[in-house]
Amino acid sequence: MKSSGLQICGIYGLEGGPWAQSAEMRASQQEVTAIVAGIQSQNFPNGLHIGGVRYTVIRLFPDTVTAKCRGAAKEEENYLLHAALAKTCVIIGGMFGPAERDTTKLVEDIRDYLVKNYSKMSWAAYVTNLEGxxxxxxxxxxxxxxxxxxxxxxxxxxxxxxxxxxxxxxxxxxxxxxxxxxxxxxxxxxxxxxxxxxxxxxxxxxxxxxxxxxxxxxxxxxxxxxxxxxxxxxxxxxxxxxxxxxxxxxxxxxx
CATH class of the missing domain: 3.30.450.30 (Dynein light chain 2a, cytoplasmic)
Known part of the structure; x- marks a missing residue:
């Protein structure tokens, strides 16, 4: 997933369990479910957290949220996190840089790909389960x-x-x-x-x-x-x- 250009990235079920994540991603199940709940309720009263790091929400839409790191160092203030909901999962990614659209586009490209191809990737597993x-x-x-x-x-x-x-x-x-x-x-x-x-x-x-x-x-x-x-x-x-x-x-x- 890092080949997408994101420094950290993870794909999680809506219950918070990891489907796939980069080695640097340190999201806990509780943190992921809090992000899912925040997007669904359109409410992040205390910002959001990933790996114990706090982020301030700067943009919130019905199926996405963008947040900026609350780091003390100036360079950390340019670290952006974006999360996008799909039907059965949430994609979370982050990267350094002032261009918010780069982070959001990369995460939403992954989300859109999963939405388009989820069924093609998944049906064989159901067949295997029925056989076994x-x-x-x-x-x-x-x-x-x-x-x-x-x-x-x-x-x-x-x-x-x-x-x-x-x-x-x-x-x-x-x-x-x-x-x-x-x-x-x-x-x-x-x-x-x-x-x-x-x-x-x-x-x-x-x-x-x-x-x-x-x-x-x-x-x-x-x-x-x-x-x-x-x-x-x-x-x-x-x-x-x-x-x-x-x-x-x-x-x-x-x-």
Whole structure:
């Protein structure tokens, strides 16, 4: 992050935990959460603190704050700190220099990049969690509600799901199409009985020789989460728990 030109820089979750930070950054969790709270409330009655150093707020906007160091030495008075809120994190950076716009631009460039690319960087981790969690999904996928795969298991040999399959399943859940409870669904060339339909989730089980196959499809605000497991020792409820957990989290952060 220092390659951006900032002397100190850190990216933190809104609860204050560090995602990434430069070696020189000495922000405590309490200091970070105080900055987040100050931006959200638009109120810094006692200024702000990073690494025990006090800063005077000189500019405050709905999602950013700029502050100047209260150092005794003249050169320290030119040290500027800027913090910018994103949906799920806060970016804090500081540098020497009289040009306030340099500090703010560098921090906000990082924030804007994260906003634009957050989903691309994150979806694979959810797939990994579904594969390794209780449901031990042999296939897990995160798809856009309007189409397009965001991330999925690299091995689709047991479950060659297509974009059209996802679209059919998504329409069934979104429209609460009760017809599928009688007709079932054909997904990834496999026939499934639909066991249960809820407002945001569809629980399915394989037919015939594939009766042990479990399939769970859930929709969040913007995404479709799919989990599949063919093993008889893994119950549909286990797959559901994993898929529904991802769905609930994505909804909570606006996805």
């Amino acid at each position: 969690g209780k449901g031990r999904c042999k296939y897990a996928g995160i798809w856009g509600k309007q189409g397009g795969v965001w991330a999925e298991s690299p091995d689709k040999s047991q479950f060659p799901i297509s974009a059209e399959d996802v679209a059919v399943a998504t329409r069934a859940v979104v429209n609460q199409d009760q017809n599928v409870m009688g007709t079932g669904l054909t997904i990834a060339k496999n026939k499934f009985t639909c066991l249960r339909m809820e407002p945001e989730i569809l629980i399915c089980q394989g037919k015939g020789d594939n009766k042990d196959h479990s399939l769970v499809i859930a929709v969040s605000t913007q995404a479709v989460i799919i989990g599949f497991n063919p093993d008889p020792d893994v119950k549909t409820a286990q797959v559901r728990e994993g898929v529904e957990g991802v769905k609930d989290y994505l909804k909570s952060v606006g996805y």
